[in-house]
Structures are given as structure tokens and as C-alpha cells.
Amino acid sequence: MVAALQKKISESATARWIVLALVAFTMLCGYFITDVMAPLKPMLEQQMGWSSSDYGFFTSAYGWFNVFLLMLIFGGMILDKMGVRFTGLMSTVIMVIGVGIKYWAIASDFGGASVTIFGSVISSQVLWAAIGYAIFGVGIEIAGITVSKIIVKWFKGKELALAMGLEMACARIGTALALSITPLLAEEFGSVSMPILLGLLLLCIGMISFVVFVVMDTKRDRELKDSAELEEPFRFRDIFEIVRIKGFWYIAILCVLFYSAVFPFLKYAPDLMFNKFGISEKLSGIIPALLPFGTILLTPFFGNLYDRRGKGATIMLVGSFMIVAVHLLFAVPAFTNWLLALVLIITLGIAFSLVPSAMWPSVPKIIPENKLGTAYALIFWIQNWGLMGVPYLIGKVLDNYCVVDNATTVAEEITGVVAPETVTRVAYDYTVPMLIFAGLGVLSILFAFLLLRENKKMGYGLQQPNIRK
């Protein structure tokens, strides 16, 4: 291995896969933090007095700065101007700062203090946790576009979709761990903030992993200094050139619709398991965690299929159909057997492997490489409207239209250990939220069709294999 690295890093397959492992690990740490709060929703409600709207407000914060302060767009420009090393390091520092604030907010006692924002009263704890999460959201999103560009840089003309699939698979281990172990950790340590502290430590290790990548990438660029393989610099007019491409819009809108039906769903999935399928709080994250676990194997599998056989647009279409079927079945009030929940989550995992494995490697077929950072940033920016708006909407819908029994006690429902009068929580009917998620899936199908049609017209090659023989 050392000999391979000493030869020529730009030509070494070993070096390329090591780079992938390093940056994928950084993403794993980021994804852990992204979803670490999801299984804690019931505990936040009982122990800290949060409502579903508070949780929706906090979750939507992920996209605030990316969307309204255009942080993702600036991130994309910085990426294309300053390169992957600077931007990646910058994004990991931003993530650490954001998680630090979030941890402080959840671990502190604000003594019931609140603030009024645009006429709504928000608890200071919720607000500070949300601000931390919003800062973290900037970091992880910029890290996401940076890593996409790193993979294109190192794997173009080689196993591009497989590499992207593996990176996503690795990142999803972070999501799966967050969903499955968080409530156990919180219970074990008797503290809701403990899993966040663990995430913070993990993220610091992820940062070190990225620093090792920086060393390798610097070496590669030195080797290629005089060759044509170095990137062209970014020009501002690139943005205008990108937004004139119809295929770009179809893939970006498909992205926001599809991802809004998955990531925000995952934020509520443990609560859905608790309320609809009667699974205890402590174990409510286990079934949703199977979704990312399933994608760990399937995303690289479908990526490899796309690399070798093509049919990228068809893969995205099939995944969109599947997501509609799953959410519609989740919406049926009579279906409350946990085994069905298990089957539906596994099916959703297949859909969530199909679409990303074809979507991200398709972008370089539509957009030239020197504009890729900006293009990924624009797509993520559009996607963030959904990642911000949908959880907020679901929180509001739950509080306003879905409360079925606000006298239910956790003690009665699950353990019987706690005196019923000390801990009460609201019970929710998830039919309407699930219909909203299904509606997003229906629109995804429409845009997947439009993309398929545009591909035929423009000859992007989305149905062609990625590996050049």
C-alpha cells in the first residue's frame, strides 16, 4: 500500500480509495449529528416541554442560513474558487461550531425563558438549539458539495457512481447509528444532551480524517501541476449558464421533492413508530434505522449498476414510484402492525438507494466539471427549501390537526413505572403528514419523467454507463 502511494498518487487506485474512505468518514460524522435529535422527540417533549411545533421549528433550522442567507450558494462559489481543500476544512470547522452551540443549548437550563419572534413565543432553549443546528446545516451542506466534487475529481472516467454510492453508504451509517443508538445513550446516561456530545467528539475525529485527505490531495495537485487535468477556475457567469439548462432544473426539482419525502420523514419516523405502531420510545428508532442500514449495501450496488449498465433516469423514476407506494401505505389508519412498518421501511430504503445512486453521478453529465461545485450548490440550495419547509410544516400540522389524545400518559402506554400525573404527552394521528409525504412523491414521479424526456432530447447520456471503456 505504501509503495503504491509512493509511486504516483494521481495514478494509484489505492490512493483514490483511501481518499474516498477519508472523506466518507467525515461525512459519516456529519450525518450522525444531522439525525441525532430525531429519536429524542418524545423525550424532548416530556423532559424539556417541547411541542411538535418546537421540534419542527428546530428541525427546519437546518436550512435557514443555507436558504435565506444563501450560504450554500456562497459555499459553492468558494468551492469553485478556493478548491476542495480549503472549502472542506472550512465546512468542518463550521460544523463543529454549530454542534457546540447546539450541545450547550440542550445541556443548559434556561429557566423557562422565552423570546418572541415574528409574533410567536419560542423558548430560548429551542431557539439556541436551532441556531446551532442552522450553523451546523451550513457546514454539512458545504461539506456535502465539497465531497461530491472531490469524488468527481478523483474518480472521473473511473468508478464514479460506485464511489459516490459508497460515500453515501458510509454517510448513512452515521444516520443509522444516530437513529438506533441515540435513545439508548440518552436513557443510559439519563441525559438528552449526551448523544450530542458524543457527536461532537466524533466530528472532531472526522475533521482529522479530512486533514489527512488534504495532505493527499495537495500531493496529487503537485503531480498534475503541468497537466491538463487541473480544474479551470470559476467565473461568476457560470451561475447564469447553469440556470439556463432545463435538465438542471428537472434534476434539482426532482431532488427537492424526493429528498423532502425522505429526510424530513426520517426526522418524524421514530415518533410515527411510537404513535402509530405502538413501539416504545426507547426502541422507536430501531425500525427507521433499518432504512439507512439498507442503503449502505444497496446504494453502492445501484451505483455500480449505473456505472456499468446505465439507465440512470429510469432508476430515478422507479425510486420515485416506490416512495409514493410506501407513504400511501403508511397513511392507511388501519395498518398498525409493526411488521408492516418494517417492510415499508425496507422498501423505502430500496427507493432511497435507487434515486441518490443515479441522481448525483448524473449531474456531471448535464453540467461541465468547472461549474460542478456551483451546480451542486444550487441543487442543494433548492433542496434545502424542502429540508427546511417540510419539517416545519409537519410539526405545525401535527400540533394543529393531528392531536388525538392529549391526556395519554407515557407511563400508561409503555412502562407503567412513572406516576401518570407526572408525565403526560400528546398522541398524534400521522395520516395527514403521511399523505403530504406521498404527495411529494407523486410530484417526484412527474419530474423524473420530464428528466427522462429531456435526456432523450438533449443527449445527456443519463441512460448510458459511466465507465468509459
Ligand SMILES: N[C@@H](Cc1c[nH]cn1)C(=O)NCC(=O)O
Ligand atoms: N444535501 C444533503 C442533505 C443531507 C441531509 N442529511 C445529510 N445531508 C444531501 O442531499 N446529501 C446527499 C444524500 O443522499 O445524503
